[in-house]
Structures are given as C-alpha cells and as structure tokens.
Amino acid sequence: MKRYTPDFPEMMRLCEMNFSQLRRLLPRNDAPGETVSYQVANAQYRLTIVESTRYTTLVTIEQTAPAISYWSLPSMTVRLYHDAMVAEVCSSQQIFRFKARYD
Numbered sequence: 434m435k436r437y438t439p440d441f442p443e444m445m446r447l448c449e450m451n452f453s454q455l456r457r458l459l460p461r462n463d464a465p466g467e468t469v470s471y472q473v474a475n476a477q478y479r480l481t482i483v484e485s486t487r488y489t490t491l492v493t494i495e496q497t498a499p500a501i502s503y504w505s506l507p508s509m510t511v512r513l514y515h516d517a518m519v520a521e522v523c524s525s526q527q528i529f530r531f532k533a534r535y536d
Contacts, residue, residue: 445519448519448520448521449518449519451511451519451520452513452514452518452519452520453518455492455511455513455520456513458471458480459480459482459490459492460480460482463482463485463490464482464485465482465483465484465485466481466482467481467482468480468481468482470497475498475499476496476498476499477496477497477498477499478494478495478496478497479493479494479495479497480492480493480494480495481493481495483510487515488514488515488516489512489513489514489515490512490513490515491510491511491512491513491523492510492511492512492513493508493509493510493511494508494509494510494511495507495508496508507525507526508525508526509522509523509524509525509526510522510523510524510525511523
C-alpha cells in the first residue's frame, strides 16, 4: 500500500484560494449575525457571520433549499484567518473532529 504523503504547499494554496473566494461572498458588514443568501441553479445557500475578531471570522455556510429532509442539507463552519489569508473548515455536517492520518 502506498504511504500517504501530505502536500503542505498544495494545501496552503487551496486554503488561500478558498479565503479569497469566500471573502468576496461574505456580507460587507462582518458583525456577528449578519447573513447573505445566494441562489445557484435550484439550490439556495446562506452565509452567516458567527464570530468576528481582529484576526479571524467564523462563518457558517448552509444550503437552505431544496430540502428532501433536514439531514440532507449540507452545512459547514469555516474560519477565515485575515493575517494569514487562509480559510480552514472547522466542521462539516456537525462533525467537528476528523481522525488524523499519519501513516
């Protein structure tokens, strides 16, 4: 079996790209509770500022429609680091910890 080798520079490029693209979608006012909604084809999404500090912003991204059931709607929490200009997914589908792979 091939050994897993993380590509740190590629991961950082992806985090930087996610930061720049997500920053454009956020509400202009980054106060907690501010929301903005978007529609893409038949799907509707809501971005909500959960927390805003000098160096970070915590955002929830939720699909609000179409819904087959509550459990079918994807959601995630993303932290934006303004000083490093990267975005990190903190949770997805209410899962906060993923088992790390070190082998």
